[in-house]
Amino acid sequence: MLDDPALNPQQRYAVAHIGSPLLVLAGAGSGKTRVITQKIAHLISEYGMNARNIAAVTFTNKAAREMKARIGRLIDSKHARALTISTFHALGLSLLRRDYHRLGYRHGFSILDAQDCETLLRELTQKFPQQLDLSDLRWRISNWKNAVQSPDIAQTTAADNVAATCAQLYARYQRQLLAYNALDFDDLIVQPTNLLRLFPEVREYWQNKIHHLLIDEYQDTNACQYSLMKLLLGVGNGLTVVGDDDQTVYAWRGARPENIGLLTQDFPRLKVIKLEQNYRSSNRILQTANGLITNNSHLFDKRLWSNQGLGEHLRILACKNADHEAQRIASDILKLHFRNQDHYGNYAILYRSNHQSRPLEKALREHHIPYKLSGSTSFFERAEVKDVLAYLRLLTNPDDDPAFLRIVNTPRRHIGASTLEKLGNYAARRQTSLFHASSEFGLSKQLAEHSRLRLARFIDWLQETARQSTVQHPAVIAQRVIEETHFREWLLETSRNRKAAEKRIKNVNELLNWISRLALQQDESTGIDQLVTHLSLLGIIDRNSEQQSDDAVHLMTLHAAKGLEFSSVWIAGMEEGLLPHRNNLESTLLEEERRLAYVGITRAQRNLTFSYVAHRSHFKEQIDCEPSRFLKELPQEHVVWEEATSNPTSPQARETGKAHLSNIKALLTG
DNA sequence: AATTATAACATTTTT
């Protein structure tokens, strides 16, 4: 995006508007982040608002980081530091930090990741007579939370037997979390909402603190986030939300595009501004995007345009299979890179689901094209990283049973299943945590001498280290844990080969770096407990921030691409069953798939290429594929279909094919 | 109790 062009009239209006809630309907590439950052600057400099009274909320850590960086270039650094710019979840966490005790949580609470939650649910369902689908249960609970429905409500409104059982399990799950002194991700929104709803003095504090609230990607808010927003706002505080209903791609996670419509009802004085001028893409790309998205139903009409000229045709590549597709894309990239003499960082390959990255990676490696994969198994999901974090969690929250179970025998302490079973039963009877039960006398009578000693040694060590952790620097504690557990040695022993071990040790070292760095960043009052919750929230981190100078092709899912732009984009796997995904073929879900394609298209500045395959291997079997219906919905005057072989069928295709060939020849011959 | 072998299962998107 251009760095400092004057704002266009709509943008200027949105920045200057004050005195009533504002909804900015910002199409892709219309400069919405600029509007938010400029508005913050404007509130401070023109309106005299104190930076500490302004909060901007994003959905991803990446977006928050980016916004911080951009606002940092606009305003004085002491103002910038006072601003609150965070994700919804991090904001929720700061509400909880002040008042967790009011909801029955204790100091040092933990945040459980999805895996911990699933393990807990599995345990709860195993005690249950009925056979239940675990992922269905998890999905239901998350939905209840996102819709602000307590276990009680869920139980009374359950429509059928299965729902009633799930609601019952939801209640147990919630009780268990409280016993663990732990929250899941959804709780980071739900519980702050409860705080504001139940305690007038909490509400007053936050409504007095936040005078203006700005929300980015507003179309992604779910019902719970919406109620958090309203509670924070109270009456009289300023609100600016920026969103694009055509870019809702998280409805499956409870996002409610209708929340945009809800605003007009709940805030009668709402002002609506549309940003339709696009500063990113060629008009051919925009017209293609517009043409596709008109197949969806709309609350507000919107048509993107730009003054960047018509641009090149969009291409559609027909391929035999995924490997062939990857090969074609890779050689395509090579050609373009050779022709343009630009950076690989300008290129991106987008796809519907993560597993599509495999053949693409392979082809790129074969062509010696550097690439950067974002959003796969993230750093914080690595087992060794989670192990170390579990140690730190347990040190600040002894009741964190999931953390206890994770590390009690990692590295091996010869504390096995039978010991843990006795411990678990004992703790359950006494209504206490595994950690506390471990040192109780009643339990030790049930254990064999050697088991008792091993457990006692572990507990003694934990208690000693926990005592240290109240006075020592968090980085020192983490370092100490790793050394005293011989964690690195254990990694060396248990990894299959030297290389894998080195990689895992490197991850551990990197985590230590993170901890030192974060501990430095925050003020000296920051304890290990805050550090750990912070790290848990960073779950999906892209470490690209450190290595963004990398001249590498970006590989990512369409979801992960939202908010980004590239001069050339390939969208792979444009097939029925994949982009519209086979599970999402009914009306509202299908519209979301279409929006996903729309998001992909609007990432491109100059070149856009789709590809689809005739056969794709699905598990063991090969399935026949058809081109995505979305390809047929594109305005055909802007696209060129290219066949797989060197005898292209359409005249345009033959032309471009020839053009490419002669270009390459010209380049090769100098 | 730990290691290894076999089966089973999963691929939608993520804070």
Next chain:
DNA sequence: TGTTATAATT
């Protein structure tokens, strides 16, 4: 396809 849960070994 590759990982991951359970079973069967040692």
